[in-house]
Amino acid sequence: MDMPDQELLDLYRQGDTGAIGVLVERHRRPLYGFILKSTEGRTDADEIFQETWFRALRRIDSYKHQNFRAWLMRIARNLIIDRARRKKPVASLDAETEDGQTMAESIPGPARAPAEEARDHELGDRIARAVADLPDDQREVFLMRTQADMSFKDVAETQGVSVNTALARMHYAIGKLRAVLQDEYEQLGR
């Protein structure tokens, strides 16, 4: 069984630097996924990911929360907001990555028939664009849920709002994304 985050943090505080490596690896994908989809490409995402951990390390002695991932996400969110304020236009999932792809193009397709895969790829592309167009608060909730698998309770705590507000934001986001799927569903005769 995996060691809980809190125990790994205690180990690090006692001088076991390897414990941080385990934590970084454990939270790498959800944290990076959230950051990447909230920023402008991999260079920005890498910088924010690194700074998130640097800040976490700096404050680790005073960390006393129950959910380490939610805490990391909150630090990342503050960094993303700071950067967006400085740079202005907030991240777009259409933004090209360093390898010349859009975020949507980097979406891995499921292992299915090529036609179906192409259709889902196109759908993923459309949804990614629609997510990028969501208002900031709604996009955050959507990405925290889908990329970081955070509970609404943790999302609400991170955003400093009630669970009902977080739910309402997700509900609005889903409503807008449903419109993207509408045509597709009609074509499928559902």
Add this chain to the structure above:
Amino acid sequence: MNCQEIEKLMLLEQSGEGTPEDAGTIEQHVASCTACQRYRDELAAILSLAEAAEPSDGPAPGVIAAIEEEAARRATRVIRFPRPALQWLAYAAAAALLVGGWLLLTRNAERVNDPTRMVHQGAQPAGNPMSSMETAADVSVLVAMLADETDSDMVEDIEMAEDREQAIKVLARQLLRLQGINTDEDLLADDLFQPDLSAFPPTHVSAPVTS
């Protein structure tokens, strides 16, 4: 329960936060509501597509290595003072705050009274870079007086601070720490936690007045 409430219950169910009672309520409603049946199908499709859209790899390998290096560096430089030293620091902090605050007020008062300069209170927006930098520099002096060797990042934070709100937050945190009070870092970092700075009106010093 109306459709909108059922849809929110579906979101909670999907996140694993629903109760068995909620599940029963949803099933009962969906059995006779085609709109909510459709919502459930489309919700599942959207979430499945979005969850599949994770980046194929994480940050560049150098990033992970840099984090691990920083972790190792921090682990070796942590020096913990015994309690008496902390108490001494707390007294020193209180004294330094008094002296530093007095110096800061005196300096600002001198600026205000300087006949060769004109002070436009409120003529500039709160985020004016000039006033922000001056205040950050003032606060930085205080923090430098209060900071101990173990936490030079505090001074670094102040020097990097882009506005006076951030500078004052760092100062407040350091003062509380020196008094032996653990601060809620997240609360202080929270955008919603905005210190009341009305007691520190921005002062902007313009060019000397020529008659």
